Amino acid sequence: MSRSRTRTFDRFHTRTVLSVATALGAGIVLASCAPGGSGGSSSSAAPTSAVKTDAASLGDVTLTVWDQEVRGGQEKQMSTLNAQFQEKYPNITIKRVSRSFDDLVKTLRLALSGADAPDVVQANNTRSQMGEFVKAGQLVNLDPYAAAYGWDKRYPESVRAVASYSPDGATFGSGSLFGMPQVGEVVGIFYNDAKMKSLGINPPKTWADFDAALETAKSKGEVPLVLGNLEKWPAGHVFGVVQGRYTKADDIRTLGFGQPGGSWTTPENTKAAQTMVDWVDQGYFSKGFNGQDYDPAWQGFSKGTGVFLIAGSWLQADLSTAMGADVKFVLPPAPEAGGTPVTTGGSGLPFAVTNTSENKDAAAAYIDFITSANAMKVLAETGNLPVVETQQQTAADALGTDVFTAFGTVSTANGLVPYLDWATPTMGDTLGATVQDLLAKKATPQQALEALQKDYADFTGQ
């Protein structure tokens, strides 16, 4: 009896000692205060030392560059420009790390908060990426470099806006420049020219034409509008185009940059949402679009399914290869005759310099090189859409010429509006799910816009 009690006590005792020890140990470890406290405290203020633009005089430098230029022409332009840069500046070695976009988005946050962050990174323009990094003081304010290299003169305001933040990261679309994009993006309408001719449809010049064209295509048994929306975001681009039909560009900009003062629940936006629902009712979209993959959808279009495809310029190379002269690209029609077309677009992922970089001058020189006039030429030659001086370049093929013309027109005419999901950190998800709800008729246009308004208002604090 007594022995058993001793045993119990012994065991109890050991266990207590152990757990106290564990708790203490854990306590010591955990007492390391609030997370994110150490490091990363450097401010995003402009560098005080004078900017050096002569890259050749910087001595032996190794630059680690993270990019996501992994596909076809993107990969080609990057490796060409890197080779040219190394040839021009043998003292600078480029250590290139390229990852797919998805991979980059996932790993960049951790990489930037680590001790040996890369020097140059390609960061998505969005608040959840670039905005957060700016807020954390991890990216270098490029304003001094922009002045030194003349970026502020070569790059139009509308293009710099999509890579600009206030130094605290709170305001998107204005403030200081934190990145430099190489390529432009524009959402527009691809159409199957051969099929249009056989159906007797003329390329639409007005929205009324477009409506009529959709109806004709439907009545002749074709899929009028190809859409694969399993990934949630593709229909957001369609909505952006339709919104440009009714809502003023400046209003869309306020919403898209998540700046206070806008509203989703306006009659114009309601009309846009209603149009999407009407298109579903008329059966204009591909069957089962919410369960259809994006890639097979446009690949189907390239093989002859459907008449129109509302999508971004990034599909140009693939569609051109598959369809040759049968495919054409136009901007959405202007809201009223003679007006400016309004459509979603912006830049590719901007290149930014990290604050932990020990060679900020070399990093900026590299960015200058890959966004120079010569670089724009290389970009055009490799089938990319140069973000500036677009119309001076010759595209690789007919579809490329369409895209160059479209982007040049809309960017100089101030008709380019930002991606709607840039507005708030949660908007990508909210927009995707809400438009899916809208198209599946789980939400009325009013309910859908209220959902978007809530996300927007929660963020802007209205």
Added chain:
Amino acid sequence: MRGRTARPAGPPGEPRRVGYLYVLPGFLVYALFALYPLLRAGWLSLFDWDGLTLGTWAGLGNYAEVLTDERLRAAFGHALVLMVFFAVVPLGVGLVLASILHRARVRGLSFFRTVVFLPQVVAMVVIAVSWRRIYAPDGTINSVLSAVGLDSWTRGWLGEYAFALPAVGFVGTWFETGLVTVLLLAGMSRISRDLYEAARLDGAGPVREFFAVTLPSVRGEIAVAMTLTVIAALKTFDLIYLTTAGGPGHQTTVPSYEVYRQAFELGRVGLACAIGVCLTVVIFAISVVITRLGDRASD
């Protein structure tokens, strides 16, 4: 032999304190890679932290949000639905399949066992991508339906609000059934022939035999199978991420997907940790219940 009386107290076979020393290396590894991250996650869950800048103390605010946010609550609800598809249905199917294979003494049993088990060998990524194709509007299921004249039944399975979750769940059923079947088959092969003979002498048919002999004998295996499949259901991420990304709308989000989304897409590391901790607690609770039931049954 006298020298070996270093042992302080206790009867032979009683664990000595020095035993903890033997456990230490394993415990250290476990503590470093499992306990420390868990504690750290628990600690982080008490902060509002974006993963980059200084976090601010939030107390239990993140947990309150997990419980009150409709969408996060729905995610746990979806996980419970998936439990039915990942655990309950495979158990039913597995029991039937295993007892048939066990009873019938089929020729080429190992072949069937391999076929049934095959999904377990394939990486979930491959499975998800294949099933995405199968469920696509122009995929296998719809082609078959059209071929037999059921055109009106065709749909984009993963994009339909009513069908998306069951469609994803069915992939789980297909995936887990093999594991459950093989586990149960192993259990059944250990049942003594005498028991069946006795049952038959008492006039039991195949069904009676199943309930009186087979089922009670494999309770241990059932508990193991349930534990494994329930955990798989609750922590499923890759399948959701690759098939529906939580869509359509938010119909198929699950807690682990929310952890990823909050931490890596929205930069709300504290909330993500809180969801993770809640998920751990739920998994732990359910596992304890299942193990208890299994233990009680085998006593």
